Amino acid sequence: MARLSLYRKWRPQGFESVVGQDHVIKTLQNAIETSRIVHAYLFAGPRGTGKTSTARLLAKALNCEKGPTTQPCDECESCVAIREGRSLDVFEIDGASNRGIDEIRQLRETVRFKATQGKYKIYIIDEIHMLTIEAFNALLKTLEEPPENVVFVFATTEPQKVPATILSRCQRFTFRRIPTEVIVDRLVEISEKEGVKVEEGALHIIAETSQGGMRDALSLLDQAMAFSKDVVTSKIVQEMLGLTDAEALTSFFTILANQDLKGGLELIRSALFGGKDLIYFMESAMQVARSLLVVNADKTAPLQPGEILLSRDRKDFLQIVKTLDSVYLVKIIETLAEAVQKGKQTADPELFFDLALVTLIEDKEKSNEIESLRSLVEDQNKKLTELEKKIGEGKSQVKQKYDVVTYWKEMLEKLKSKKDTLEFYAFLVVAQPVAFDGHNLYINFPETYEFHRANVVNPKNKSLIEAKLGELTGSTIKLHVDKTPGAKKDPDFLAKTQDVFGGTILKPE
Numbered sequence: 001m002a003r004l005s006l007y008r009k010w011r012p013q014g015f016e017s018v019v020g021q022d023h024v025i026k027t028l029q030n031a032i033e034t035s036r037i038v039h040a041y042l043f044a045g046p047r048g049t050g051k052t053s054t055a056r057l058l059a060k061a062l063n064c065e066k067g068p069t070t071q072p073c074d075e076c077e078s079c080v081a082i083r084e085g086r087s088l089d090v091f092e093i094d095g096a097s098n099r100g101i102d103e104i105r106q107l108r109e110t111v112r113f114k115a116t117q118g119k120y121k122i123y124i125i126d127e128i129h130m131l132t133i134e135a136f137n138a139l140l141k142t143l144e145e146p147p148e149n150v151v152f153v154f155a156t157t158e159p160q161k162v163p164a165t166i167l168s169r170c171q172r173f174t175f176r177r178i179p180t181e182v183i184v185d186r187l188v189e190i191s192e193k194e195g196v197k198v199e200e201g202a203l204h205i206i207a208e209t210s211q212g213g214m215r216d217a218l219s220l221l222d223q224a225m226a227f228s229k230d231v232v233t234s235k236i237v238q239e240m241l242g243l244t245d246a247e248a249l250t251s252f253f254t255i256l257a258n259q260d261l262k263g264g265l266e267l268i269r270s271a272l273f274g275g276k277d278l279i280y281f282m283e284s285a286m287q288v289a290r291s292l293l294v295v296n297a298d299k300t301a302p303l304q305p306g307e308i309l310l311s312r313d314r315k316d317f318l319q320i321v322k323t324l325d326s327v328y329l330v331k332i333i334e335t336l337a338e339a340v341q342k343g344k345q346t347a348d349p350e351l352f353f354d355l356a357l358v359t360l361i362e363d364k365e366k367s368n369e370i371e372s373l374r375s376l377v378e379d380q381n382k383k384l385t386e387l388e389k390k391i392g393e394g395k396s397q398v399k400q401k402y403d404v405v406t407y408w409k410e411m412l413e414k415l416k417s418k419k420d421t422l423e424f425y426a427f428l429v430v431a432q433p434v435a436f437d438g439h440n441l442y443i444n445f446p447e448t449y450e451f452h453r454a455n456v457v458n459p460k461n462k463s464l465i466e467a468k469l470g471e472l473t474g475s476t477i478k479l480h481v482d483k484t485p486g487a488k489k490d491p492d493f494l495a496k497t498q499d500v501f502g503g504t505i506l507k508p509e
């Protein structure tokens, strides 16, 4: 005979073993104690959070030979029959399987018969939102005039799809996703009772993956046990789930620290070919980053979930914190969150992972660039202040009119793009722009380009060039070759200015 699954074996048999839904259980127990059982309940909540189990417990509580009681005995004929799924008074209908038409029809025919063994007839309709309109209408007629001692429990993962006419006749309970820690505790308890050795990290991964659903968590633990020979380790669980292992995650953060784009793209590729789930990879990396933030702020913070994913040695963890500051960690989380969101909507999350990586690495480079630019600007500002002081002393005045470098580049582009000026381009391209005030253009030729210089200063060429430049800019241009602007006023001025501006000189008036 096949081994009973953990989920079935450890299904809660008493209210006390339903985990993570205390608010629901307490209210139900109060209702039982004060005999205020209503005709219809709606249990809404994510899959695997205990809706059907609680419905069965309610049936037991109502029909136990010692009941109605908040503590069904689990021994009497009724309790055992319900546990074994063969009670003649408890009907389970799956709304999803054939959308319920025949079942609801049958329900209407039999609902008025008295309970066979127990005091109540209990109808549990799972995934009620899947019922057809006809089935809903038939159900509604029964709900409008409910027979005595009949209790309906409707379970749904999508309450918004249940017609309002049904909802208004139900007492509603919302089942919540079970917190990861609560799932872990339950898994620890069950593993101990099963005599199975497990690493706590493995249970954390299972709990995280099952996203608040105990049923999924127990199924995963079942699988992991089947995969493992001796101990259920994190590595086994990760392999089983096709998840990213600690090694790959560590590499990922090292790559970010080193701003190694090529390595990062290779890592994504090898994870993909290794059958890893890239969405999970990104989610895990986000969790590591989040934990790094916490540990960064407080080195004595308790063990964080991301530490379990990466390694259990805080030293390794702190090593990574050292290289990635909090601002960048936040950036990592934000960028990956966006990639995960987009990646989930496509069959190709790889693309979004790649893009996220490029963003993260370019950003770091950019912020380095911005940093060096900022110090450069500060430097220039200092020099400018000094220069202004000197100019003030020399009673000269400097006024910026044109950015000669930009102007020069544009001009060369224009000369290059036309056949009849291509020759001038060839001569002028080696020259260095010095100053330009809108009409007077000062350029220098390096000594090694005497041939070029000679061609430009040749009066015939010079006037042609001036005419062409004038055509292109729409104003009269006078070309000054190897001459110093403002030389008459202050022979040192050019040298001083050049020192400061590195070649871009403003013409004094």
Ligand SMILES: [Zn+2]
Residues within 6 Å of the ligand: 063, 064, 065, 066, 072, 073, 074, 075, 076, 077, 078, 079, 080
């Ligand atoms: Zn009983």
